[in-house]
Amino acid sequence: MSRSTYVPSPTGPVARAVLPLVPLGLLAALGAVLAYAWKAPCRFGGAWNDGTQQFLNFCYTDIYPLWWNEKLDQGLAPYFGHDVEYPVGIGSLMWIVQKLVGGLNEPGVWFYDLTVLVMAVSLIVGVLIMAALAGLQGRPWDTLWYALAPALILTAFINWDLLCGALSLGAFLAWSRKRHLLAGVLLGLAIATKFYPLVFFGPLFLLALRTRRWHAFLWTLAGTVTTWVAVNLPFMIFAFKGWKKFYAFSSERGADWGSLWYFFQMKQWPILGDADRLDTLGIVSFGVLCLATAVLALAAPTRPRLMQLCFLVLAAFMVTNKVWSPQYVLWLVPFAVLARPNWKPLLLWQVAECWYFFAIWLYLVGIQPGNEALGIGDTTYFTAVWGRAITIAIMAAFVIRDILRPEHDVIRQGGVDDPIGGVFDGARDHFVLRLSSPRPKDEPVPYSA
Template structure:
């Protein structure tokens, strides 16, 4: 049976898909409740106040201690009264919740609870938006991965990442529906919340170059720049020192737990383990992979889908980053599923991410003096570091295979092109790199374009 076609900007195959938004929304709510329950030993048992027990109970979160670390308990305003190591989207949310909980008993706990409510709403919105995107691909139930992925339940409320995830997915949905300026506005808000969505400009530009759909790209770019400037400019003008803290902190930060660079440094590898080369190595390795993705995007016989390229660049950014916190899995789940909804490699990756989640806390216990027998060794911990890197590489290899051999791409069954690609869907190729083949005797090889 042939796969149904899509109308431009539709939410799925014409006349065929009814998005299961209610059950998926309930799944997302269930995922949020399970994530909250996972933090019970800390939230209700007091383990947050014990540097060992919060790790042994696997319930650590950044949100609770930041009530004190960011001087919110003293009534200081983020950026203006105290330098904050987060972009203004997160700092502004901190500020609003600070105003609400100040004066309450146990304001640090209330700060955590209200932040969790915002993140839970973000998860529900993100799942519903992903359902619209996966519905366009004829597979709306794929969004259940984002609602109930095991690693999501473990990491959902460590930090503010779910808010950025909802904004990023919203930007791609707006793009798919050809509302390019709105896509830029949402992407600008996402970048003002977490910086990683900046990498999505690469896939959008490459596909715009291949199809010559530059007008849509520049409308999106304009919306992003205007929104980011509007959101950031007041802080830049009135509290520049506090505003720039995020950027200086990111540039000065060393190799942190979870990153491959941390492994190289701890094992004292020559060259790769040199801390003085960390920034250059990180940027260079990410750049090399991006060049490879660019060649793939422009030279593949069939134009890659937008979600395939978005997954590849985001995975490259994570693997080459000098910081790779446990909750970064939240960035990749929706794009991994939208790029290649095959349960076997996804499940293998989830197992690796869950193993890393438990390993990092046991490792942090093990490096505390006197707690060596309670934790795990370096060797055991680094199996988890490499496990998630290798499983992401496996998923990326399958995505590359699907790009080069699109008959293996389940989204493209029945002749579908790029249902979430917006203006790229069904567009003609206008710029394609071609490697000249060896000419037959007496022939002249054509110039590559």
């Protein structure tokens, strides 16, 4: 080898970017293995077939019973042969796995196993994508909160949420790299899998309004709409009744376990506990929180970071939703960490989420006639319901404080603006609400102005 031969440095920029991904990917795989092991009493002990034991062993999943509930055991195709209460991304995955396991012994168990394999891969991919995003903020190891969060291990394989999480994070990684059409495509796929990523367009719109970076926003919006329509249109044309089941079911269902509305109804609060006003109350309360977030985004002296607004709007959606399942914690973990990577409020929230996870199953046992002594009652259960709502509100309060006083934001230290913000990073303000008297001439101008 000649003296002039170039040998890449093991500490070069590529190596520094890639090396943290290897252990983080392995730790994400460990998290998936632990989540699978947590379901062992049901997967290997048969507790799924006992309506009490699956709760007492804390190993319930939606995936296994849906093999029968969605008529997959009868060979019926989702939407075409049977109406499915999930968006087409999940229904299509059901159909693929159905075809793979249809001729096997115990196909319901195999349906669970193969679905979990897809979710495990989604978790690993999601962790690696989040590591890339956190790396832009100079903190790749914050991703450990997603790979090994206690609440993640408990809830990872209850439903299909991890797939949507990977798609959503992928969209923001594409956005951060200014690949706006790709960001839109991934968001379209995410919305076709779970509906909640639709709320992320609020932060993107507000920051585009403040910075006038409309070109990026519109390309992302076009990619999202085109992809969502392309994925959904065949089902809308050829299986409309089956396709609309998800939207009809979502609008018609009442307050479910875990939601604050369920508490209000069970305690018969005036107005807030009125089941006939539930949809209106949910929409209005979410709208009020979104309006407050919009005012904050447009009036804050320093433009908020994209992840801060995404966290706030997603938290608002969860807290005001009439459904708040245990696995919804998976939606929020990456955005909570990217918005404010402070371990104390995150740990407090994780404790609350874990307590809710155990409480909901014991509550479902306690409301079964004859099993009251094995479970818990309303009072204990509702401490868990309010526990996670309050801890999320605490995290939101800290994020709002960081927005209003960016010197407390650990991401913005050293003159950093918004590393994940893509075109918003370092952009000048063009539209800002002024809610106070004009700034004195000798007062410093905020960073983003």
